[in-house]
Amino acid sequence: MADKDKRSTGGKLPPGVKTKLKAPMATLPPGAKSGGDGAPSGLTRSDFVSDQDVRWCPGCGDYAVLATVQRLMPELGIPREKIVFISGIGCSSRFPYYMNAYGMHSIHGRAPTIATGLKATRPDLDIWVVTGDGDSLSIGGNHIIHLMRRNVNLQVLLFNNQIYGLTKGQYSPTSEVGKITKSTPFGSIDHPFNPTALVLGAEASFVGRTMDRDPKHMKEMFRMAHDHAGTGFVEIYQNCNIFNDAAFFVYTEKATKKERTIFIEHGKPLVYAGETKGLRLEGFHLESVDLDTGSWSVADCVVYDETSIELASIMARVFWHEELPQPFGVFYRERRETYEEQLQQQIESVIDRDGKGTLEDLLHAGDTWTIA
Amino acid sequence: MTKNIESLSEATVLFAGDSGDGMQLAGTQFTLATAYAMNDLATLPDFPAEIRAPAGTTYGISGFQLRFGSTDIRTPGDEVDLLVAMNPAALKVNLSRVRIGGTILVNGNAFDKRSLDLAGLESNPLEDGSLDRYRLISVELTRLTRETLVDSGLKQKDIDRSKNMFALGMSLWMYSRPLDPALDWISNKFAKNEQIRDANLKLLRKGFHFGETTEQFAVRYEISPAKMQPGTYRAIQGIHALAMGLVAAGERSGLTIFYASYPITPASDLLHALSRYKNYGVMTMQTEDEIAAIGAAIGAGFGGNIGITGTSGPGLALKTEAAGLALITELPVVIVNVMRGGPSTGLPTKTEQSDLLQAMFGRSGDSPLPVLAASTPGDCFETAYEACRIAVNYMTPVILLVDGYLANGSEPWMIPDVDSLKPFDVRFAEAADDEETFLPYSRDDKTLARRWAKPGTPGLEHRIGGLEKENETGNISYEGDNHELMTHLRAEKVERVLAEIPPLDVFGDKSGDVLVIGWGSTRGAIEAAVAQARSAGNKVGSVHLRFLNPLTSEIAEIAGRFKQLLVPELNNGQLVRILRDRFLLPFVPFNKIQGRPFRASEIVGAIEEMIV
Numbered sequence: 001m002a003d004k005d006k007r008s009t010g011g012k013l014p015p016g017v018k019t020k021l022k023a024p025m026a027t028l029p030p031g032a033k034s035g036g037d038g039a040p041s042g043l044t045r046s047d048f049v050s051d052q053d054v055r056w057c058p059g060c061g062d063y064a065v066l067a068t069v070q071r072l073m074p075e076l077g078i079p080r081e082k083i084v085f086i087s088g089i090g091c092s093s094r095f096p097y098y099m100n101a102y103g104m105h106s107i108h109g110r111a112p113t114i115a116t117g118l119k120a121t122r123p124d125l126d127i128w129v130v131t132g133d134g135d136s137l138s139i140g141g142n143h144i145i146h147l148m149r150r151n152v153n154l155q156v157l158l159f160n161n162q163i164y165g166l167t168k169g170q171y172s173p174t175s176e177v178g179k180i181t182k183s184t185p186f187g188s189i190d191h192p193f194n195p196t197a198l199v200l201g202a203e204a205s206f207v208g209r210t211m212d213r214d215p216k217h218m219k220e221m222f223r224m225a226h227d228h229a230g231t232g233f234v235e236i237y238q239n240c241n242i243f244n245d246a247a248f249f250v251y252t253e254k255a256t257k258k259e260r261t262i263f264i265e266h267g268k269p270l271v272y273a274g275e276t277k278g279l280r281l282e283g284f285h286l287e288s289v290d291l292d293t294g295s296w297s298v299a300d301c302v303v304y305d306e307t308s309i310e311l312a313s314i315m316a317r318v319f320w321h322e323e324l325p326q327p328f329g330v331f332y333r334e335r336r337e338t339y340e341e342q343l344q345q346q347i348e349s350v351i352d353r354d355g356k357g358t359l360e361d362l363l364h365a366g367d368t369w370t371i372a
Numbered sequence: 373m374t375k376n377i378e379s380l381s382e383a384t385v386l387f388a389g390d391s392g393d394g395m396q397l398a399g400t401q402f403t404l405a406t407a408y409a410m411n412d413l414a415t416l417p418d419f420p421a422e423i424r425a426p427a428g429t430t431y432g433i434s435g436f437q438l439r440f441g442s443t444d445i446r447t448p449g450d451e452v453d454l455l456v457a458m459n460p461a462a463l464k465v466n467l468s469r470v471r472i473g474g475t476i477l478v479n480g481n482a483f484d485k486r487s488l489d490l491a492g493l494e495s496n497p498l499e500d501g502s503l504d505r506y507r508l509i510s511v512e513l514t515r516l517t518r519e520t521l522v523d524s525g526l527k528q529k530d531i532d533r534s535k536n537m538f539a540l541g542m543s544l545w546m547y548s549r550p551l552d553p554a555l556d557w558i559s560n561k562f563a564k565n566e567q568i569r570d571a572n573l574k575l576l577r578k579g580f581h582f583g584e585t586t587e588q589f590a591v592r593y594e595i596s597p598a599k600m601q602p603g604t605y606r607a608i609q610g611i612h613a614l615a616m617g618l619v620a621a622g623e624r625s626g627l628t629i630f631y632a633s634y635p636i637t638p639a640s641d642l643l644h645a646l647s648r649y650k651n652y653g654v655m656t657m658q659t660e661d662e663i664a665a666i667g668a669a670i671g672a673g674f675g676g677n678i679g680i681t682g683t684s685g686p687g688l689a690l691k692t693e694a695a696g697l698a699l700i701t702e703l704p705v706v707i708v709n710v711m712r713g714g715p716s717t718g719l720p721t722k723t724e725q726s727d728l729l730q731a732m733f734g735r736s737g738d739s740p741l742p743v744l745a746a747s748t749p750g751d752c753f754e755t756a757y758e759a760c761r762i763a764v765n766y767m768t769p770v771i772l773l774v775d776g777y778l779a780n781g782s783e784p785w786m787i788p789d790v791d792s793l794k795p796f797d798v799r800f801a802e803a804a805d806d807e808e809t810f811l812p813y814s815r816d817d818k819t820l821a822r823r824w825a826k827p828g829t830p831g832l833e834h835r836i837g838g839l840e841k842e843n844e845t846g847n848i849s850y851e852g853d854n855h856e857l858m859t860h861l862r863a864e865k866v867e868r869v870l871a872e873i874p875p876l877d878v879f880g881d882k883s884g885d886v887l888v889i890g891w892g893s894t895r896g897a898i899e900a901a902v903a904q905a906r907s908a909g910n911k912v913g914s915v916h917l918r919f920l921n922p923l924t925s926e927i928a929e930i931a932g933r934f935k936q937l938l939v940p941e942l943n944n945g946q947l948v949r950i951l952r953d954r955f956l957l958p959f960v961p962f963n964k965i966q967g968r969p970f971r972a973s974e975i976v977g978a979i980e981e982m983i984v
Contacts, residue, residue, distance in 0.1 A: 050835070052847065081830045086671075089838075096835050097848065102827035104674060105837025106667075107697050113659070113667025118827075120668070121630050121655060122675040125827050143667075146660040343655060350650035357652040359623045362616055363787045367553065368606045369410060 043074040050100040061212035061238035062091060062159065066098055068218045069128075069157075073101075076226060078126045086115045088140060090132040091166045092159035092238070109140025112147040112156070116339070119152050123340045126226075127154035134164050137173040137193050145202035148231055150339040155225045155232040158195060163244035176320070181243075195235045196331055197316040200309075205230035207312065207331040211237040213252035217263065217328065224330060230338050251326050264315065264329035269301040272325050279324070286314060288324055306333045375584075375592045382441025383547060383595060384449030387539070388466045389458030390427050391420060391434045394536035398456075399436025401540055401557060403782050405549035406440045407607035410597035413440040414896060415782045416448035416969065421637070421720045428490035430461045437469075442596045446896035448781070450971035454546065456539050458482060458513070461491035467503075475507045477542065479535065481514035509588050513538055520578045524571045537572050541579020548594045551580055601786060608785035610749035610778040611638075614708065615645035617756030618680060619652050624757075625764060625796035630672035631680045632657040632665040634687065637720040638776040639710040642682045662690035666707065670694060673703040674836075676800060676826030678760050682708035685727050686716060688771075689734065695769055696735045699862065701836045702813075702822045704763035704770075708756070711775040713967045722967025723777035725892050728946040731771040732921055738859050740866045742766070743921040745773040747895035750785035752778060755918060757793060762869055765797045767821040773920070775942075777969045778893040800824055803831030810834055812846040820865035867922050876915045876926050883933035884911025886979050889959070891917040891947055894940055894970055901975035908976075910983055920947070928955045936982045938962055940975050 048070045056062045073083065083101040087093035089108035096103030102125075106114050111129045119127050129147075136144040136158055147156070163181070164170040170183040174195065178187040196207050206228040210221040218236065225232025237248040250256045262272035262279065270279040271291065278301035279286045289296040305311055312332035318324045385402065387395045396417055406413050416437040425432025439449035451471035457463040459482040470476060483498050497503055498510055517535040524531065537558075544551055554576055562569035583589050622629035631654065633643040647656040655672075659665040662683055669679030683691060688709045698705040713719025714726040727734075731743045742762050746755035752774055759772040801823040803810065812834045813822050825832040834846060842849035843857055880902040890898045895916045905912045915930055917923075931937050939948040940962040948961040962978040964970055 052835075079830070081828055081833060084827045096837070099835075101833050103835035103837075104701070105835065105839065106670075107693055107838050110663060110667045110694060110697075113664040114671035114674070116664075117630065117632060117657075117668030117671025117673075117679060118675045119671075120657060121628055121672045121677045122827065125675070142660050143664055146664065343657075347650045347653070347655070354651045357649070359616075359620055359652070359790050362619055362649070362652060363790070364604070364606075366606055367404070367408070368604050368787065369408070370604045371410070371600050371602050 043080065045070045045074065047080065048073045048100050050098050052097045054098050055094065056091060057242050059241040060091070061161065061240070062095070064212045064215055065092075065157070065159065065218065065236060065238065066095065068215045069099070069222065072219050072222050076126075076223070082124060082126050084118065084125050084127045085130055086111045086118070086127060087130040088132075088135040089166070090135045090164075091240075092130055092132045093135060095130040109135050109138070109143060112136070112140065112143040115154055116147060116150065116152050119154055120340050120343055123153070123344065129154060129156045131156065131158055133158065133160045133162060133172045133174040133195070137195060137198070141173075144199070148199050148202040148204040148233065151203075151205050151230040151336050153229055153231070153338040153340060155222070156234065157222070158233065158235045159238045160195060160235050161238045161240040161244055162192075162247050163240050165240050165243055169243035194316065194319045197313075197319065199233050200312055200316050200332060204233050204332065205334045205336050206232040207316070208232070208234040209237070209328050209331070210234060211248060211252050211328065212239060221330070228333060230334075230336055251328075260325050262325040262327050264304050264327050264331070266304060266306040266330065266333075269298050269303050271298060271301055277325075281314075284314060286318060286324055306330050309334075376590060377592050377594055379594050379596070380441070381443050381595070382439060382445065383453045383593060384437065384439040384451065385454045385456070385543060385547070386435055386437040386452045386466060386469060387456045387543075388433055388435040388462035389536070390462070391422065391424050391432050392427065392533065393434070393458045394533065395434045395436050395458070398536045398540040398543075399438060401554040402543060402549065403438055403607060404553045404557070405544055405551075406438065407605075407784055408550050408553050409548075409595070410600075411440040411442060411595055412445040412598035412600065412784055413438060413607075413782070414445050414448045415780075416777065417780045418968070419721050426490075428459055428461055428487050430465050430491060433462050433465045435462075435466060440595065442598050444598070445783075446900040447969070447972050450973045454543065456543060458535070458539070459491070460487050460493050460497070463497060464491050464493060470506060472505050473507070475509060476503060477509045477511065477539070479513035479539075480510035481512050511542070511582075511586075511588065516578070516582065517575060520575055521571050524574075525567060526571055530568070531571070534571055534575050537575035538579035538582070541576045541581075542583045542589075545580045545583030546589060546592060548592060551576065600784065603786040605784045605786050607782050608750055608753075609780065609782045610746070610752045610774060611641040611710070611780070612645055613750055613785065614746070614752035614756045614774060614779070615642055615649070617753040618646065618706075618760065619649055619654060620753070620790065620793060621678060621757050621760030621796075622653060624790070624793055625678065625760070625798050627764070627796075627798060628653060628655060628672075628677040629680065630655045630657070630669065630677050631682065632659050632668035632672075633682045634659050634662045634665050636662075636684045636687045638712060638779050639682045639684045639687070639708065641779060642708060642710065662687040663694055666691040666694040666698070666705070669705050670698050670701070670703055673698065673705045674701075674827070676824065678704060678706065678764060680706040680708065680760070682710065684710050684712050684720075685714045685718065685730070688727055688730055692734050693736070695741070695771075696737065696739055697838050698769035699735070699739050699741055700838055700840070702767045702862075704767055704824075706759045706763050706770050706772060708759075708772045708774065710779045711773060713965075719967045721776065723775045723893065723942065723969060724965065724967060725773075725775060725894070725942040725946065727773065728891070728920060728943070729949070731773055732950065738863065740863050740921060741768055742770045742866055742869050742919070743773065744770065744918055745892040745920055746778055747892060747916055747918065749778055749781045749783045751895075753785075753788065758872075758918075761794060761796055762872060765821060766819050766865060766869060767824060768865065773892060775893050781893075800826055800829065801832055802829060811844045812836060813841060813844045815861070818871075819868050820861060869919070870922050870924060873919050873922075873924050876917075876924065876930060878913045878915055878930060880906055880913040881911045882913060884913060885934065885983050886910070886912045886936045886938055887931055887934035888912065888914035888938045888940065888975070888979065889917070889927065889931075889947070889951065890914065890940055891920055894942065897970035897972050897975055898940060900972035901979060904972060904976050905979045908980075910979065912979055917947075920950070923950070923954055927951070928957065931955065931957055936960065938978060938982060940964075940970060940978065942969065
């Protein structure tokens with residue numbers, strides 16, 4: 001592109017810029033390589049690894065999520081240049097820097113707004129919003145709910161670690177009551193949010209939950225969220241081993257995972273603990289029953305229907321329940337027109353009705369007069 | 373009866389009544405008729421923040437002032453020649469604006485005990501002699517309206533609400549305005565409701581004929597067409613000119629205009645206007661809040677479009693952090709601020725040049741961005757276009773300042789030649805074979821604009837964000853020297869916009885006693901004042917700034933040719949601080965902070981005070 005050659009490269013300062021800086025900055029960061037050819041086929045995980053060193057704490061749950069997303073990307077068949085990661089502020093929001101795709105690390109809580117503006121004008125892009133519990137449920141709470149009701153076709157990965165990590169350990173809107181943190185030395189008195197119930201209440205069209213310690217499940221959840229036409233919301237239970245270690249171990253670790261979790265799947269009965277237990281409905285309440293005592297069988301258990309808002313609402317409300325297992329999987333899925341589809345349709349229908357307007361038409365619309 | 377016909381060079385009319393009396397409508401229709409009569413004109417709609425304040429109270433009064441003439445009209449008028457007052461409260465609120473000897477037309481039926489009490493009047497001004505210095509015409513508007521519509525089948529409430537049409541008809545007659553524009557408007561507006569349509573048409577005509585027949589109107593006025601430059605004209609309201617300027621930017625740049633906004637007075641009208649332009653390819657979005665609006669605009673800018681958001685003062689405060697993001701990511705975003713009285717909620721419906729300092733400095737860190745201001749309703753078109761052009765050509769957020777007075781005000785506008793608009797320089801980056809790695813922060817030598825690599829472009833995958841970035845690579849860098857370099861680069865880029873600023877046009881004397889320096893909506897009042905001061909024999913000139921940042925050093929050169937420097941502003945002194953800081957010259961502030969524009973006479977007073 002000849003007309004682009006005027007751009008300066010090689011670290012030279014443009015003429016007239018005053019600076020104290022003597023040496024030009026390095027033009028090539030360590031490990032940098034040129035961009036790919038953009039062909040979707042033949043890409044591998046490494047094609048989605050950026051040249052930046054990952055700066056999360058060793059042992060952080062974020063690493064597993066990153067690796068999972070990088071493994072999933074080549075399988076989706078989307079050209080790399082069409083993929084955009086947009087984040088807010090917080091540990092997880094550094095995510096875009098580590099993905100070799102387009103990305104923006106924006107400001108606290110606002111990633112959904114930027115992603116909405118981008119998707120509205122560029123429906124061809126595959127957009128992923130990466131956010132945390134503080135980012136999207138506190139400072140960005142307003143945006144996450146409106147993103148859900150608008151049903152913009154993108155994916156939201158909510159890294160829930162029930163703590164503020166980057167600001168070094170204050171309680172978050174998902175922290176449990178009584179939590180002792182730097183800002184709550186006598187225990188938090190704030191009742192926590194239940195993120196899945198929150199977004200269901202905000203008219204989300206796809207709601208899922210997964211955990212950082214189960215990469216296989218995570219990958220399937222991400223894939224399903226991606227394949228969903230609409231906002232695909234996935235809450236990830238993610239361990240912060242520095243400020244809130246083991247917050248989800250009761251669900252994620254071998255010793256208790258089997259008894260304390262249930263993986264819900266559309267069209268399948270709600271059974272868990274190696275099919276020795278199940279969930280049945282007693283009125284509107286879920287009840288855990290033993291399937292190996294002869295009193296109850298799989299046939300008594302609820303067959304999950306992810307298109308039922310009623311079931312999803314009941315399931316989402318199973319939240320740190322002492323007698324019921326914590327649900328993981330797709331709670332709800334509904335095909336509803338997306339925001340950008342409707343925006344485009346409206347424009348097309350007005351053009352169909354009134355014809356494509358030109359600037360001249362607009363300027364001369366209404367009453368005019370001419371002075372010779 | 374035969375009327376005396378008197379020729380005038382100009383006149384000022386003010387319609388005033390309850391918020392529900394339809395005064396804005398009467399004023400708008402009078403404006404349209406005046407445009408038809410080919411007079412030059414300027415308007416000042418003035419309404420309360422309350423939608424329907426209790427009827428009859430002074431705080432519910434809505435007004436529409438209009439000045440028109442055969443001469444060059446620059447302001448909506450210092451003194452009112454005809455006040456149309458629909459009730460005692462409207463008279464009380466506006467009496468001080470009426471010229472001694474001016475005409476006051478009132479609805480005589482509205483001056484009962486209860487209405488006088490509501491207006492806080494102890495005696496009836498129609499009878500107590502307080503209006504002796506004016507020409508009072510009391511017309512039984514309510515009774516005449518009811519009689520006219522006795523067979524209309526409309527409810528009493530609807531009949532009474534229509535009396536503005538009778539008043540409009542009388543006013544049109546009094547100033548020899550054509551009746552057709554208002555008749556056409558009513559026919560279109562109420563096409564689907566014949567009963568209402570016919571009632572309004574009848575009342576309008578009746579009012580017009582009442583003027584002709586009643587002995588109360590002894591004189592009828594004529595104002596010949598203004599001498600205007602050859603061209604095709606239309607009457608334009610500032611906010612509509614602004615909306616069209618944005619559409620023009622989209623058409624000329626080939627980029628999609630994406631406008632996101634949260635409702636706020638008086639900026640909402642821009643959202644209303646643009647949301648109707650879907651067939652011009654404009655995308656609009658009403659967001660959940662102010663921050664979401666600028667966030668969406670940034671997203672659109674990232675995607676290769678012109679992202680625009682609009683708001684008013686308190687909303688700009690909410691957008692501050694995101695404006696900083698647009699600045700450091702160097703993306704084109706236009707932020708329109710339709711200013712109103714502040715701070716906080718302030719005076720939502722009243723005009724003020726409230727936010728220049730906020731626009732200049734209201735962000736964290738060293739964060740300069742171009743700031744432009746429109747100076748007349750018609751100028752909103754070109755300034756909006758220019759704001760978009762600079763945002764794109766320099767890859768920067770731009771703040772465009774207009775105010776409530778400009779947004780709501782109207783004037784005859786010569787429709788511009790689209791081909792004469794300056795071109796856009798849209799260059800999306802594409803992967804080059806000789807490029808080892810993509811450098812999103814490498815810059816154009818001339819403008820210092822960074823490369824605009826929109827998602828979807830193969831080979832240019834890159835990450836941007838709010839953290840300080842390393843020069844050229846755009847990678848995160850906390851290194852001190854780099855931060856200093858980047859701060860200088862961002863500042864220098866805004867200074868490069870100076871290349872876009874045409875030489876300043878000095879109005880009036882090119883050297884002399886007083887130079888008046890203004891920005892934004894005060895242009896009309898300043899130039900009218902300079903013309904008046906000159907005709908009184910003073911050597912006075914003025915310059916008006918469209919670009920508040922960067923500031924052209926030409927100001928200092930021109931200032932050097934005058935003995936004194938006056939800076940009138942509708943705030944407590946904002947441009948004056950910037951000028952003093954930049955040029956170290958003795959700029960003298962002259963401020964009005966009353967939610968209303970300057971009268972030319974006020975500025976004349978300030979000029980004369982300096983010379984004496």
